[in-house]
Amino acid sequence: MCGIAGIIHRGKSGDVGREMTSMLKALKHRGPDSTGFALYGTPVAKEHIIRFKVAEQEDLAKGFHIHKDIEDRKATVDERMRGLGVDILAEEAVTEYAFRYRVKYDGDMRRLADFIEDVEGAEILSIGEALELVKDLGDADVVSQQYDLGGFIGTHGIGHTRMATESDVDIRSAHPYWAYPFKDVAVVHNGQLTNYWNGRRALEHRGHRFMSNCDSELIAVYLADKMDQGIDLKQAMTDSLTELDGVFTYVVTTADKLGMAKDTMAAKPMVLYEDDETVVLASEEAAIRSIFPHEIDTFDPYEGEVRVWQL
Amino acid sequence: MATLDDKHKSYGMGMHTEQLKGRSLSTFFSVDEESSNFTYPDAFQVDIDKKTELDVKDMEATEINLKVRALMKEGYGHIVIKNPLAKHSLCVGILNRLKLEFEGSLGYFGCGLIDGPNITVKGRVGWSCAENMMSGTLVVEKNAGSTFGAAIRGGDLVCKGDVGSRTGIDQKGGTIIVGGNTGAFSGFMMQRGRMIVLGDAGINLGDSMYDGTIFIGGKIASCGVDAVPGEMTDIEAQWMERKLALYGMKAPNGVSKMQKIVAGKQLWNYDNLEPHEKKIVL
Numbered sequence: 001m002c003g004i005a006g007i008i009h010r011g012k013s014g015d016v017g018r019e020m021t022s023m024l025k026a027l028k029h030r031g032p033d034s035t036g037f038a039l040y041g042t043p044v045a046k047e048h049i050i051r052f053k054v055a056e057q058e059d060l061a062k063g064f065h066i067h068k069d070i071e072d073r074k075a076t077v078d079e080r081m082r083g084l085g086v087d088i089l090a091e092e093a094v095t096e097y098a099f100r101y102r103v104k105y106d107g108d109m110r111r112l113a114d115f116i117e118d119v120e121g122a123e124i125l126s127i128g129e130a131l132e133l134v135k136d137l138g139d140a141d142v143v144s145q146q147y148d149l150g151g152f153i154g155t156h157g158i159g160h161t162r163m164a165t166e167s168d169v170d171i172r173s174a175h176p177y178w179a180y181p182f183k184d185v186a187v188v189h190n191g192q193l194t195n196y197w198n199g200r201r202a203l204e205h206r207g208h209r210f211m212s213n214c215d216s217e218l219i220a221v222y223l224a225d226k227m228d229q230g231i232d233l234k235q236a237m238t239d240s241l242t243e244l245d246g247v248f249t250y251v252v253t254t255a256d257k258l259g260m261a262k263d264t265m266a267a268k269p270m271v272l273y274e275d276d277e278t279v280v281l282a283s284e285e286a287a288i289r290s291i292f293p294h295e296i297d298t299f300d301p302y303e304g305e306v307r308v309w310q311l
Numbered sequence: 312m313a314t315l316d317d318k319h320k321s322y323g324m325g326m327h328t329e330q331l332k333g334r335s336l337s338t339f340f341s342v343d344e345e346s347s348n349f350t351y352p353d354a355f356q357v358d359i360d361k362k363t364e365l366d367v368k369d370m371e372a373t374e375i376n377l378k379v380r381a382l383m384k385e386g387y388g389h390i391v392i393k394n395p396l397a398k399h400s401l402c403v404g405i406l407n408r409l410k411l412e413f414e415g416s417l418g419y420f421g422c423g424l425i426d427g428p429n430i431t432v433k434g435r436v437g438w439s440c441a442e443n444m445m446s447g448t449l450v451v452e453k454n455a456g457s458t459f460g461a462a463i464r465g466g467d468l469v470c471k472g473d474v475g476s477r478t479g480i481d482q483k484g485g486t487i488i489v490g491g492n493t494g495a496f497s498g499f500m501m502q503r504g505r506m507i508v509l510g511d512a513g514i515n516l517g518d519s520m521y522d523g524t525i526f527i528g529g530k531i532a533s534c535g536v537d538a539v540p541g542e543m544t545d546i547e548a549q550w551m552e553r554k555l556a557l558y559g560m561k562a563p564n565g566v567s568k569m570q571k572i573v574a575g576k577q578l579w580n581y582d583n584l585e586p587h588e589k590k591i592v593l
Contacts, residue, residue, distance in 0.1 A: 265476075266475065266477075266494055266495055269437075285397035285435065285437055286397045286398060286399070289396045295415060295434060298435050298454065299435070299454045300475040300494075302475070302492075302494045303495040303513060303514070
């Protein structure tokens, strides 16, 4: 059991950091192990935001040299970025092990990601013009405060509260997953995929990388692979209903879209609220109520349903 | 709860027609086992005209449920719950005569395990509303989530909007009424009772149903294993008209146009053998 949520403000920006924090806080009981956010701010022309980490939170409690290792790893990442021609405009150490860089780079994103992730402990959490992906251990309040998300203004976002069932409790197994190497694409998932290893092997043969053993990562990589073949988001999601096996409800975001898919058994919940200005969805209505306390009309999407909303 | 006269009337109308062929079914689900005027020995003596309001905005589910019990103990027979805010497990286990109104929506497992109250929900309900309901009425004015009325044994459970998947899964009695559409696997492993859906039904309707009757007003995406069309009787049509009228509802194309789905009774359980006996025969 995990909690997933998403919101999109149509044609305007909103207080998505506070809204997502509030919704994920209401879903805490569905997964207390970790919390993650994928938020979309206002893009700046020709700039990218890279979120990455060079260690797990739990690494800080291990060994005498971890702090020095983190410094060294970050220095190597910087060196490799500059070596590939990345112009680092600003850098921020959000925690000791997690960083946010504002960069200019118009080269191959996959090459950049692979080169950085070749550094020990390094993992790209997201690359995008608008996407900022943050995930860490703890509940929504803890992660939101730690990464200062309360005042984040943006157009849309998704989030996840994780109850670890299939893989470890660590940041690499937390959601959302960035759809490597596609900029601005992120996925959150509630459920279990039963053809994970078959699917993973097939995608690895096609050159994709997996950073965790979490079955949910398969959805992000699967969608990235489909889009790489020129298939649009809605069709890729529709294909996933037959090609991914198991029980699942997932939510995906791109730079300008929010989508949801529910498997044909409809075994995992999803509640939706939609009006002319906003679409909000969550595993439980209580999450939606946390930002819409007045009476609203909500509904459950049906089995095998795929919906995509545009900004 | 039904009086003895009501029961005789329903028998006279031919409403108890289920053929419980399997030995397990005959043992556990005798149609004569239902009691009339049954009340629990520790039921609260409430006055239906004694009304109070309870704002639960800042209360946890346990606190709310204990407070409702305390109000019944004080004799309140009409309780209005304000600001339920889709909280889970509200007002479960009420085994009492009570008029209960929710001015808003419920979360998961709302009003489960009830026996006797008359409940209205002005908003929506989440998954598993009225699970294991024994008697009484529950009317939802908006939509409902999945597993609406799972394993209910009696009473009327009504949703005026759409409901999710697996509506009436394991239904053992009572009536479920849906004003809109219902999702996949509705009536899955249904054993007794009736389900009326005025809109469409999703895939695998009535899958593996043992008994009971499902009436669908709209399109059926597909019937499940051993769920087959049945022939609507005049008595059933009259009963549906009356039942729907009780809740201000009407079949869009008339009840006579509705499709009736029943169990084909071709599954293993209908040979009157227990599984271990079947192994010996085989």
